[in-house]
Amino acid sequence: MGIRFVLMVNKQGQTRLAQYYEYLTLEERRALEGEIVRKCLARNEQQCSFVEHRNYKIVYRRYASLFFLVGVDNDENELAILEFIHLLVETMDRHFGNVCELDIMFHLEKAHFMLEEMVMNGCIVETSKANILAPIQLMDKA
């Protein structure tokens, strides 16, 4: 399953986007997000971006006030996931122009859409910004 979930959380610990690639109940999700956010937000920038949690690991990176947290299997390549996060941010940046937290809040479905283009069933299937954005742009026109 490669990627298990993608979370975007702001500095205050509020979830701004949550995409899971396996089914979790509401309670499980609440507990998971609480634990992870607490763990990751407590870290500073001199510390590395990888945190082991339960039986998987979290690769995270902070952009502006948003933390991007990706939960992956243990044998997943950490650096590749960092690249993936960066690609996601760049893609959103290209679409929204200077993307910020509010963009994601008010256009959540677009953010989801981009993620869906990039990740399928936990596997990264698309890495070209143009390809990711093509359908969204089509839809915007329509």
Added chain:
Amino acid sequence: MAGGTSSSIMETFFQRNLEDLIKGLRLQLIGESAFISKALDEIRREVKSTDPHTKSNAIHKLSYLASLHFHDMSWAAFHVVEVMSSSRFAHKRIGYQAASLSFHDDTPVLLLITNQLRKDLTSTNEFEVSLALECLSRISTTDLARDLTPEIFTLLSTTKLFVRRKAIGVALRVFAKYPDAVRVCFKRLVENLESPDQQILSAVVGVFCELASNDPGSYLPLAPEFYRILIDSKNNWVLIKVLKIFAKLAPLEPRLAKRVVEPICEHMRRTGAKSLMFECVRTVVSSFSEYESAVKLAVVKIRELLVDDDPNLKYLGLRGLSIVTLKHSWAVLENKEVVIKSLSDADPNIKLESLRLVMAMVSESNVVEISRVLVNYSLKSDPEFCNEILGSILSTCSRNVYEIIVDFDWYVSLLGEMSRIPHCQKGDEIENQLIDIGMRVNDVRPELVQVARDLLIDPALLGNPFLHRILSAAAWVSGEYVEFSRNPFELMEALLQPRTSLLPPSIRAVYIHSAFKVLVFCLHSFILQKGHFTSSCPDNLVPGISALALKREMPESSDLITCEAPPTHGEQDEGFNPRVSNQSCEDLSVEHDGDRTISHGQTSMHDSSEKNSFTYESIVNLINVVELALDPLTGSHDVEVLERARNVLCFIELIKAELPECLVQKETSVDSEDVKAFKIIELMSDAFSEELGPVSVSAQERVPLPEGLILKENLDDLETICGEVQVPPSNLFSFGSPYGEEKGVFFSDLHSKEESEPSTEATSLLTEHRKRHGLYYLPSEKNEILANDYPPANDSKWKNNLNNDTEDLVKLTAQSLVSNKKPNHAKPRPVVVKLDDGDVGSISAKRPEAKDDLLSGAVREVLLGSDVIPTSQSNESNKSFGKRKGKEKLNMEPSTELKENLGDSEKPDLEKPRSRRSKHRTHGKDRRHKSPENINEEREENGLRGKQKSSHRHARHKARQRADALLTVVSQTPVIPDFLL
């Protein structure tokens, strides 16, 4: 009717959409939950509307609340299905998103959507297809997978790449849910491995990487395809996935490993992308550890990571190193300086990794030094890491029944020392080890008792609840092995000191019981000594003198006790003073000054011959102390404490009546055996002298099962009864308690005021913020950052402030980590009792239960099954691999195919001076010759095949025969493809 329409228009008109909802939420500083529940009420109403727009809008809002605010939306499942079936794409999309968010295997309405999904999967609008695929990849059940397999099959080779990519992703889920789908779809999936399109390739390789990670064996036949991708692909995502596949395949097939190790090293050398480089390193160190040169190269790369300032790379370097260590310990020794410096890194994760590595370096010869250094280091570190250090020392040293410990005296005193470290929370583990060592290692018991005594006698330790378990062990040890004690009286004082009231009752009970053992021991020794004394000088001595001598010793020993015991014992001394008439004793001792010096000598010899110095008075004194301390406990509320205290007191009661008597009977002391009290003491002492040994882990299994006892009875019914009585998880962060119950306090607590500013002001604030926290933003000039490499680490300005401590540490460990240092065994390793059967928990490395046996079975059947029946195979493979140019059956002549690929792959490399390879190209395409030593090895391995290899170009049919012959041989054993031959 008209009213109904107008109301729906009104609804539509005044309905709040998601944006309104979000804006509203942002305005709620407090009372967010009230706002949400109001919104939910609205949604409940709106969702029943007949107007599709109102309905989808409601679902849209609901899924937002479910996704980010954890509100249940399962009740709306049917409405979701309705919205999914809307003809408008915008509505449909909302419906699908809600479905993939909230549906799961047990959702009842899943049965209703099969046809909808089928319709959308076959739609001409590729975006609708994409929606359905996306949804299917998240919610697919066995039924859905079975029913929709034909549609997936069609989509797997559609010309619309946008859709095909997603269909490939879905295949993984479909296979997992419905393994029979493999028979239909697998070949199409394999065909996609040849796709020139990078995205398709990326998707399909990702799928195979997942499939192969569960059951690598089944995918060996596809190795040539993966090999080609490894050589040809320029896409780092794809390469990383292919490397992961090879990491799984290589251990299964040595010939394959030999083949791919060189290309992997090539990637490692040439790539500029750290992610790919690290993946190569990880692949080599985990699956190619027998290839010395490759491992060496990997270690060089690891070193580059280790010395990098970026904490991410450093962490990964340490991770890589810890994989290498399993087989090549030299790698750590080479980098030990960096590793040890990392112990004081700013990042706890890095510290932890380096700690693991340091522990991996520990051996019999350096365990003393390393532990010393680490314990010193733990004193300076934060509580959490301190306990990590202690924990890892404890677990490393106790591994395999204390395998690496030679000097147990040292280890036991180390345990004592660790207990005193202020942050120590490893009480349980230290407790276990103290007792375990006591039971297993005879020779260490004197030292163990000494350590226990030091712990017990310190009143300060009783105040630390983390130490209680250790004290319990110390108390047990001192009671059980009291015969090794230098001064049992002192032990008794320690066990009964007033501050023991701070202990929890269960541990206090251990204290009392140990006191009992000490008491019995003292009494017994006294009797023995007396018997010995009277028998050795039966009639020479005047009875009076011996009595005097006994009395005379008394002040010394009581002095001894009072001065060594904590001052709190003054009152207890008071207790016995009147009874033994101290006054007269002192008079006597003044009279017999000469004797006094002698008895002084005796007390100074206490250390060695304490056992011989039991006197009547000291015993009486002892009994009094015990009585005094335990009397109040007869009113204890804890049954255990109460009972133990009563045991001791009753025992004293029993013997006390006769004790003075038997001491008065100096003349008839030979008959002392007859006295009842002596017999009792004798008996008790016997009872306690039985030695306790370690218990085998499998002891329980050897107990025969009593008839009529059903062990595996289904107790599910209890669930309903005890459902509410759930034990709350003690620690939310522990890995052991998955999804511990948690209130959403965190989110509401942190609920921000900050982001309540209107968005117009936000832009100016944003630029401000951006200035201050520039490092968290994308670079403002929009040049395409090299997508090749992962983004630079957070900040490299951070200085590596290595304090002096670390340097000391490095210096200290520098010597101790030299592995060839001879262990200087001052004394031979004592015998450690080991039980032969499963002493250490039999954690047999169980192969993960192949839960997808069906899946792998199906895959094997598709890939290999046809080999067994060659007639059908030729047809099938011709059909399925028809796309390949100039290739024939996979199993028959894979080597030629491989060589063609190799030929292609070399083209980009030609500018690099790799004369050997190009030379061989002219000589012939047999690439195997490029490393002569390889072929020699291989010849040795399979001489016959090697011979045929050299000539197979000329004899195709011969090779075919051989392949057939081989197939018959290995038909039921794992079928290994012969593509390498």
